Amino acid sequence: xxxxxxxxxxxxxxxxxxxxxxxxxxxxxxxxxxxxxxxxxxxxxxxxxxxxxxxxxxxxxxxxxxxxxxxxxxxxxxxxxxxxxxxxxxxxxxxxxxxxxxxxxxxxxxxxxxxxxxxxxxxxxxxxxxxxxxxxxxxxx
Amino acid sequence: xxxxxxxxxxxxxxxxxxxxxxxxxxxxxxxxxxxxxxxxxxxxxxxxxxxxxxxxxxxxxxxxxxxxxxxxxxxxxxxxxxxxxxxxxxxxxxxxxxxxxxxxxxxxxxxxxxxxxxxxxxxxxxxxxxxxxxxxxxxxx
Amino acid sequence: xxxxxxxxxxxxxxxxxxxxxxxxxxxxxxxxxxxxxxxxxxxxxxxxxxxxxxxxxxxxxxxxxxxxxxxxxxxxxxxxxxxxxxxxxxxxxxxxxxxxxxxxxxxxxxxxxxxxxxxxxxxxxxxxxxxxxxxxxxxxx
Numbered sequence: 570x571x572x573x574x575x576x577x578x579x580x581x582x583x584x585x586x587x588x589x590x591x592x593x594x595x596x597x598x599x600x601x602x603x604x605x606x607x608x609x610x611x612x613x614x615x616x617x618x619x620x621x622x623x624x625x626x627x628x629x630x631x632x633x634x635x636x637x638x639x640x641x642x643x644x645x646x647x648x649x650x651x652x653x654x655x656x657x658x659x660x661x662x663x664x665x666x667x668x669x670x671x672x673x674x675x676x677x678x679x680x681x682x683x684x685x686x687x688x689x690x691x692x693x694x695x696x697x698x699x700x701x702x703x704x705x706x707x708x709x710x
Numbered sequence: 711x712x713x714x715x716x717x718x719x720x721x722x723x724x725x726x727x728x729x730x731x732x733x734x735x736x737x738x739x740x741x742x743x744x745x746x747x748x749x750x751x752x753x754x755x756x757x758x759x760x761x762x763x764x765x766x767x768x769x770x771x772x773x774x775x776x777x778x779x780x781x782x783x784x785x786x787x788x789x790x791x792x793x794x795x796x797x798x799x800x801x802x803x804x805x806x807x808x809x810x811x812x813x814x815x816x817x818x819x820x821x822x823x824x825x826x827x828x829x830x831x832x833x834x835x836x837x838x839x840x841x842x843x844x845x846x847x848x849x850x851x
Numbered sequence: 852x853x854x855x856x857x858x859x860x861x862x863x864x865x866x867x868x869x870x871x872x873x874x875x876x877x878x879x880x881x882x883x884x885x886x887x888x889x890x891x892x893x894x895x896x897x898x899x900x901x902x903x904x905x906x907x908x909x910x911x912x913x914x915x916x917x918x919x920x921x922x923x924x925x926x927x928x929x930x931x932x933x934x935x936x937x938x939x940x941x942x943x944x945x946x947x948x949x950x951x952x953x954x955x956x957x958x959x960x961x962x963x964x965x966x967x968x969x970x971x972x973x974x975x976x977x978x979x980x981x982x983x984x985x986x987x988x989x990x991x992x
Contacts, residue, residue: 711992712886712887712888712991712992714886714958714960714965747888749888749956749958751956751957751958751965752967753965753966753967753968753970754967754969754970755902755903755904755967755969755970779916779920780916780920784916786909786912787908787909787911787912788906788908788909788912790908791908801909801912804903804904804909804912804913805909805912805913805916807902807903808901808902808903808913808951808973808975809901809917809950809951811901811902811951811952811955812902812955812970813955813956813957815888815956845958845965847888847958849887849888849990849991
């Protein structure tokens with residue numbers, strides 16, 4: 570069977586990491602699925618999802634490394650083309666999302682995701698603040 | 711149930727992004743699956759799949775950023791070892807594919823993938839031109 | 852149906868790539884699943900899984916590129932906060948794992964994963980040596 574639910578995430582900064590683990594676990598619990606795979610998907614092209622530790626200092630390191638590799642203020646054809654649109658100066662966010670991608674698939678056993686001790690499901694905003702959504706699907710029995 | 715179909719992609723340049731969304735949607739439609747997860751997989755080590763906007767300018771920005779991070783003309787043991795094989799001067803493509811990876815898993819509801827307004831499924835050639843394939847699998851009911 | 856099994860991986864270096872393809876294939880074979888999707892997941896925040904060629908020279912190139920992009924010896928808030936803990940000087944590993952991520956989902960047909968000729972499933976240790984685990988789940992029928 571498949572159970573899908575959408576959750577809303579409100580971001581408050583241009584670049585921000587938000588721990589959505591508890592909200593994903595709530596969906597898993599409502600799904601009634603005991604064994605299977607949990608797919609987390611964000612339907613955006615300038616935000617992504619990943620899995621890592623719940624350490625806000627690490628999140629700052631992560632965002633700093635990401636934007637050192639693909640700078641917000643870089644020269645991009647995409648930004649140039651839309652240069653009169655302040656909201657479209659976001660090629661960095663598109664490129665980083667292309668690398669990190671909008672999905673993770675986590676195994677589920679006995680109604681629990683097989684997350685390690687330090688693993689949390691993280692929503693990574695790369696062009697906020699915005700209202701975002703995340704689709705949580707549970708496939709299994 | 712599971713439905714799998716292979717699609718062919720012909721790339722024309724060394725580095726190229728190709729929008730394969732319509733072809734993946736055709737497979738989904740033939741699968742008859744209404745609710746589940748769609749897995750897109752490319753069985754290559756020098757090309758990958760991702761999801762982002764259908765903007766060819768952005769695709770150029772993306773390929774430029776990728777090869778700025780991992781240069782085509784860098785010094786690599788892999789290239790050195792195969793230095794008499796022009797087709798094997800492709801460590802950049804292997805490394806980038808290791809980062810971006812050959813798969814995405816997209817939730818499906820009511821026979822439609824939960825792609826956002828701007829999300830397209832993109833094939834990323836990193837060592838073309840070549841004949842490539844993409845496996846599209848739909849799992850669900 | 853879903854079949855899940857955990858495999859152990861012992862890493863011997865700080866940075867190391869280990870080919871786990873045969874061990875994942877053994878689980879697939881024991882699962883009895885003929886058609887579906889194979890999910891490979893590592894429950895760690897400083898190691899990841901990817902897919903690429905079985906070339907140890909390429910693996911060195913890969914680790915060199917990864918740590919050129921996100922240096923082991925960089926300045927990180929995470930490392931600074933835990934500066935008296937030698938085992939926690941690993942922000943590079945967390946950040947790279949956030950990018951590469953701990954999972955891959957591979958389609959399975961007739962009891963075989965649809966891996967291309969050169970594709971191998973690789974465990975990427977970014978903060979070893981450690982005892983690691985990998986969860987292999989097979990979903991299908």
